[in-house]
Amino acid sequence: MSPIETERLRLRRWRDADRAPFAAMSADPAVMEFFPSLLTPDQASAFIDRVEAHWDAHGFGNYALEERATGAFVGLTGLFKVFPEAHFAPSVEIGWRLARPFWSQGYAREAAEAVIATAFAEHDFPEIVAFTAVPNIRSAALMQRLGMTRNAADDFDHPGIAVGHPLRRHVLYRLSRADYERRERA
Template identity: 55%
Template sequence: MTELHTDRLILRDWRPEDRAPFAALNDDPAVMEHFPNHLSPDQSDAMVERIATFLDEHGWGLWAVEVAQTGEFIGFTGLSVPRFEEHFTPCVEVGWRLARSSWGHGYATEAARASVAHGFGPLGLDEIVAMVVPDNTRSQGVMRKLGMTRDEDADFDHPLIADGSPVRRHRLYRLGRDDWAVSQKAS
């Protein structure tokens, strides 16, 4: 499995000791504000199993994120393939979910940049997308820092979220390989 390193973070395979802090962040009301519900410890463990299986099969995916200096597990960041059909699928999505204690340090952007670089570099992707609830301004800020732009004609009702849910409507952000390459030359 590929492991990614940034100045401050390690994006790595999941370990058994990641499960308890991951379950805690999946039950944190602030972390889960823009999701349909909190996850029970069993649901959180099942999610880790799905993520770890994908990583084992593909060598990339949603990596566990560790602060290099302390070894602290803070959540996940990486690339995934949505498990639903929509007008923009099949696709590869960049995503993240970090513990509230790690917010405000730029970790989501730093880890997502490494994930996007891996997607456009070794994986040879042509496009990476991101999906977000309109009220989730923090994640939209990360998307813009990555160079992603909102595809205003592509907003959609998430098919895995129940009708009537306040978090069913999603915005779609896109980043193409050429735009990413230009942004890399400018930085």
């Protein structure tokens, strides 16, 4: 997928300079509230390496977000192939994670809408999915604002989270190409 510019954001591939602010963001308990654990700097760096390898292998991935006006690192938004154990695999997931200073400014929605538009324009994905832990109502609300829909029968226990952990149960939202195109024509 191509780099993307929105009114306020630049969505681009990762740079070495992104490692420190991403590590700081990934060690923030508020940012990581709905993840099973915080990331160490080494884990955060390894995550970026996996993201870049995914880009190289598939031609899409999670973008690093930067604020156009300041060049500040904002977070990430992008696409990733869903883990193969998922009942909805194979599919492509959209996700986002923003540093706390950039919350409640509409950046996550702005970036996600741009990623979805580019993904459907440049790839033949039949749908894009998103999922989060049940208590993460902010992300679920964004999924709804993006036009994604949930069928409770699709909800699942995340295989990467321990049995009994309060974040194991996840909700799944979907956006089909047909629904996206219908909404864009309206």
